[in-house]
Structure formats: C-alpha cells, structure tokens
Amino acid sequence: MTGILGIGAFGSSRRNWSVARFLYYGLLALQHRGQEAVYIITADGDLHEAGGEGPVDYTLVKGVDDIPGYAGIGIVSPAEGISIHGDVALAGDGAPFLTGGWTSLTSKLSSLLNSSSPIDASVKILDEVPGAYSFIALTSDGTLMIARDPSGLRPLEVGSLGFDMGAVASESSALEVMGMKHVANVEPGEVVVMDGYSVEKAKVTRAGERSRLCSFEYVYMARHDSIMDWLPVYRVRVRIGEVLAEEAPAEADAVIGVPETAVPIAAGYSKASGIPLEIGFASTGRRTRTAIKGSGIDRLIGVQLKLNPVEAAVEDRDVVLVDDSVVRGTTLRNVVWALKRNGARRVHVRIGSPPLRAPCPYNSSIPEPDELIGSSLSEDQIAEVVGADSLRFLSLDGLIRSIGVPMDSLCLRCWGVRG
C-alpha cells in the first residue's frame, strides 16, 4: 500500500507560498498507508528532493523548513519512492501493468511531454498502460499531472485552500490535516492538470472496463476520518458493526474494538446489540499498522505496543472483541491471550470482514493464500487457534450491504470473489 499527495499554489502570488511543510503534515496523515519510506519533491523552477527510509516524522523532520517550492508531491510507501526521469518526478500508487513498473511509466510520460501537452501526455498514459493505479507527476515549473486510471481501484481525493492552493491525496483526511477543504474526488479515468494558472481535465475510458471501489480501503486501509469517492469510511465501519451484530450475535457484557480501525466497528456492534462499548486498550508509541508490517517479529512488537489491555474494562466480563480483518491470526492470538490474562471470562471474536483469501494483484500488501489463516481454516478452527470462545466473520453480503454500493461496483478480490 502507498499514500501519495500533491499540492500546488495558484496565480501570480504563488511564489509567496512554500509547500514543504504542507507535504510533511499531509504525509504524516498518510503514514498508515506505508511506513517503510517517505519522499517529497518540490518545484520552484528546479526540483528539490528530500526523504529516505523510515517514518515521516523521523526521516523528514530536519530540513523540511528549508526546502523551497510552490508546488510539490510526496509519497509514503512500503517499497517504492518517487521516480524521476529528466524534468519529471512521479509518485504512484498501485500497479501499472508495464515492464519496469513506475520507472518505465515515468520515462514514458517524460518522453511524451517532449511532443505533447501535459494533459494529452497524461491521457496517453492512461490509454496505453493497463493496470490499476493512480499517479501524481510534477515538473520543475510546478505543473502537476494527476491521473486515476479507469479501474478506479486506487483512490485520489481533491482539496482546495481558499483562493490559493489546490491539492490531491490518497485520502481526504490528509487534505484536511493540511488545512484544506475536501471538495471532490478525482474520478476513475480522470486526468487533471494544474499549472498554477489553469486546471484542465480530461476523461479516459477503457473498452469493457467499469470502475470499481477497493473494498479493502473501507474495511482496513483508510483512516476513519476519510471520505473516499463520496463514501465516509466511518459510516461504512459503523454499519459493518451493526450488520455484524445482526449476523453474529453474542452473549456478553462488553464490546471492545482493536484500535484504531476496529473501534468504529465496535461502536456499531455495541449500538445494534445494546451491549455497552468499553475502551479495552491503550497504545504506546507511534501508530503502526500491524497487518502490513514486514517481518513476523516486527508485527508482534507492533501488536504488543499497540494493545495494552485495560484490566478494569474487561475484568470479570464476557467480552466481544471486534477486529477489522484477520491476516495471519498473530494479532488476535496475542490479544485474546492478554484479555484472558487480564480477567476476561469469555472472549467472542467478531471480524468486520469476510476471511481474506487471496493476495491483491494491485499491491495492497495482502500476503499469499498460504499465509492467510482465513483461506484454509473454518471459523471454529481459527477460534481454537487464537484461543477465543467463538469467532465469526462478516459475510460477503454483509460487507457489500455495509458499503452500500452494488456488488459490481466493488472489487472484492481479496475476499475471494473473482471478476
């Protein structure tokens, strides 16, 4: 997974703005989408680059104030950085199906720009490169080329700051953290070029392809304060909890959610079941995404720091433990054990999504099936493995109902639905 971001100031006063800090804070708000590396590039006639491996506030904190530029792009990513070719820098999310990946896409764009306008060049990329991806490219004169391919699988949202700046980011929450108003989405197949004096748009379609939303974004990836493609993530998650309470009721005294993603799901479960919501955990240190961490030991460190149980919330109680998804069961096993150690009598695990069954071809950091506990074991078997008294997943139908859009406008591939 990846988070990308681009920002540019408008008009004759644009040189009065410097965007580096906006990028820094915007990327901080996208940190949950990629923790291994962070890069930014700004433009003020020249391109200026900063970043490296590590989290945003560690890697970028020094020197960001000294980076000039009235336009810029940034990326947080587990693997890839910003590709640069000639005068073009590009931050991409997703998977362009092209030998050489983002590097070749960037050089292709760069050579197209020799003979075509930014809008035509970007359209050509979407026309010619299949896959599922979004990108934000920047040239040294501050022109931003923004594109979301017709599959619509990689999100991009648009923000505006008064009469002065425009921005795009993988999630709306990053725009808000930059002090911007979230005004729209970049539509599937849409290309937007912002050059400081104009905003131009074009639309690309691919024969036979209709756009779909990535359901995993709503379940797990996005922050719950984000609104993506006009759907508030928070509302979807609360709804998931409500549906889960209908589909998989439990006798219990308290509902607790695994922070942070599953907390709104737990709130929905509590609301629909009437079982009180308790705050079951306190976290230590920076927020980490345990499902997408690199090695096994890193994941465990992440879980244990993130999830210190609150004894008084669970002691002598039957507890419904709500989590968003199960990848390997590591998190769960640890948490269930810790809850019981802190006095919980029964632990009923409820998962706010169906079992993960397949990796994501578009780079969502979901592992291969033999690393997915839900792809081979039954609910009862998993309950036994993680030490819970019961375990239930949300049904596929329940997930679709919770998101509230027709099944054929969703990508459900990681839950084992082809198409």
Added chain:
Amino acid sequence: MGGEGMKILVVGGGSREHAIAEAIARSSSTPRIFSVSENRNPGIRRIVEESGGEYALAPISDPGKVAELASRWGVEIAVIGPEEPGFHGVADSLRDEDVAVVGAVRKLAVMEMSKAEMRRMQWRNGVPGRLLFKTYHSFEEAMDDLRSQPDAPTWTQNVALKPARQAGGKGVKVIEDGQAYLHREKAEFKVKHAEWIDRYISGYGDLEERILVEEKVWGPEYTLQCFSDGYTISCGPLVQDNKNAFEHCMGPETGGMGSYAGPGPLLPFITREEYDRSVEIVKKMVDAVQRESGERYVGFVAGQMMLTELEGPTLIEMYSRLGDPEGVNLLALLETDFVDLLEAMIDGKLSSVELKFSEEATVVKALAPKGYPDDRRAAGGHPIMADEGAMTLDGCKLYWGSVHEEDGLYTTGSRAAEILAFGSNLPEASEIAERCTGAIRLLDGWGLYHRSDIGSKHMLERMDELADRARALYKYREERGTLGKRKDWIPGLGLVDPAQELERRLRG
C-alpha cells in the same frame, strides 16, 4: 430602423452592460440606445445600431469625457454599469449636464469603493450582519497583527485579507490559520500579500487606508440586487455568484465565473425570512449612506451576502451597481418594462411600479481565456468566435464581455463572454448552458475555460448542506439571544467583547 423613444446612454462594455442594453431595447417605448465603453462590444454595438443610436470608445471613468458625449448626443437618461465610473464621479458630472442618471454618485459609491468605510458605516448605524475588521495604512503597520501567534483571539487568525478599496474582484485572500503547525507558512503569506495590496492600492491613489483585515466567516453566499429611487428599495430574485476560477470552488479569485437564480425569488437553500432580513440590511445601508452623504440614491444597489452561523444573513460587501454576472440573471428574469423602471427610479416613483420577475431558473456561465485572472496579458489578444445561431437553437443567450471588435473580434484579457440559459429547475438550466459553451471558441487554439459545475445538482446539494449547518447554528443563537455576539478571553485582560472594542475604537 431606429426607435423614436427616449435617448438612453449605457456606460460600460461588459456582459452586464450588454444585458442592460438588451433590457432597454426590449422596452415597448422603443428607445434609442447610445453606448460608451473602452472596448467595442459587438453585442452592444448591434443593439445600439438597431435602435438608431451611437457608439463611442472613450475612457468610461473620465467624468468630463462621458458627460461631453452625453450632451453631444442629447441623451435623456444615462445608466451606469460598472463601479469604477461611479467611484470617479461620472454620475455627478452627468447630473451636472442635466442628464437623468441611474447610477450612484461619488459620495454614495463610496459604500462600495471603500470596503473600510462600508464596514464603519455599518457599525456606526447599527446595521445587522456585521463583521469585525481592522484597517491599516501600510503593510508595515499590519505586519505584527498578521504575524500574531495562533493563540491570539480567533478572529485575527481566520481572516479575509483585502484591499481596503474595491479593486475589481482582485486581491482578496481568505486565510484560515487553523493549524498551528502551518502558521509560519500562512503568516509569511499574509505579510507578503499585504505588501502587494499596499503597492497595488497606492496605485489608485484615492484612499489613505490600504489594507483591511476582516473576521472570516463561512456559509453559502448569495447576492441580493435592488433598485433604489432614494425613497423605496425594490429587490429582485436572489442570485449566487461563484468566485473561484475553477471547478469545485478551487483556484484564484475572479470577478465571478458563473451565477444562478431561481426558480422563483429565493434560492433553493435560502428562506423567505432570510431574504427579508437581507432586504432590511441593504435598505438600512442605503438609508445610512443617503443620510451621511445628503445625496439621493438613484440606481442599482446590491448586497453580497453570506448566511453565517454568527448572525444568519451577513453582509460581505455592498455593490453600488448590479453584479456581473448576477445582473445578467436579474435582467433576464425581469418582466417589468425596464425603461418604465428606470424612469420610476429617476422620478422617485418606484413604489408605484409593480416589479415582476419570471419564475424560471437561470444559469449564467462565464467563459474566460486561459490565463485569466492572474495573467491577463496571456489571456488577451486571442481571436474569438461564437456560433450564436447554434446557441439560440439550444435555448441560450450570449452576452459579450471582455472582447474588442476591430478587424475581427479579440479577447481583451478578462471574462470574454457569458452564456445564459433558462430551465424549469437549476440543473436543467445548467445543462443547457453547458451544451452552449461548445458553440464558442478561440480561433488560435488557446484555451477558453468555464465552470461546468455552476448550478449543477451536486453544487446545490453542497449549498443545501452548508446552509443547513449555518442555519441550525444561527437559529440556536437566536433562541438563546446570542445572535452576532462574540466573546474572547485574553490572558491578563480576561473576558472581552471584541465588538464593543471595535465600537470604542470607531468612536475614537
């Protein structure tokens, strides 16, 4: 051909003036129409020719020039379109030549020309819908305030930073400083912008005050346009203009990229009560400026309003003219004979005229060459062409704006044309206008842009949402008696009412 009726002069050469000339030409009294403008507007020229009038190119803000033309032609009524001639006393000099003028004389136009004076007048006279403000004579004087820390009283942080003078829809920046971690960037920007305003306004050379800092408010905006005869004020349907250059309310401030009105006198998200309150505000402002200047207000007047959580209908700015493009909506909907109306304004008999407006929805979309508003040189000089036949077939009307006719038709750097469409509802009118934008283009391949979202269903939904939020809050304030009340707590000073502070300052 040619009218036998009165000789009427229209001052100004933009889309609004094209619409004014057209409204005059529609009159049953078959007036002869004369025009003076700085660009030769083909739409106005055609109307002038068909009515048997004359067209002259001259600096329209030069009172002597305009008065001389008027008396040479022997015009009986002059209608002033834009604001600058009013600021420069063109109405005054026409009046001196015994021409009946519909347009504010200089002392009245001050209400628009000086945004600072407008606010002072509002506070002095207790007119509701007020905002906190502060003025500065130079950017050095403003610097400390603009840099003040994010924990200063809130209104000094979230501000509109404006030229103290009306500067042709240019130079306003709305800056929210709601993130302490971005304070440095915003403070630096404000200071640099204030420096620019200082230089820019000194270029006009007619105001001591240069910089205005005003409390930032939020909510849906709308314009209330009215006719005044000095005794009565009659207002038309509400219109919403859209200032950002680009779609989704993004991009630099423009003179207005498109406007919509109707169906009926209200906008879908403004109530009758809010309309009435807005009329009250505009009336009181006109009363105040008449009282303070001793002049009779004969002309157009408008309040650019915002529905705020602070006070409901709130005055952002006064116009001593019709809005552009809002005036195009208003005149398109007007069913009363426009010349009768002009005469009633002049004669002080507005109360006896029944103002009638069509109930239809209208959408106006402005078309501007790429480069507008910030690089007008790049936006100017492009050959432009419109297929007016196709537009008429599609049900649209074209109003030429910033173009000049001389061996062909060329853009002059601002909004080149406005397209008007009618519909039974706004999205329908918006779609019709959208279709018609295809019938106009620049012949050299340079980009001509417009906003496709003006009056769209999506835009209306957003406005609805915004209005509901603001309304729920101001209604609650009303219930609790805290409408328009602000409180600050300043360490060391304690509880202060910034409005009282301001009033004390104004009393000196």
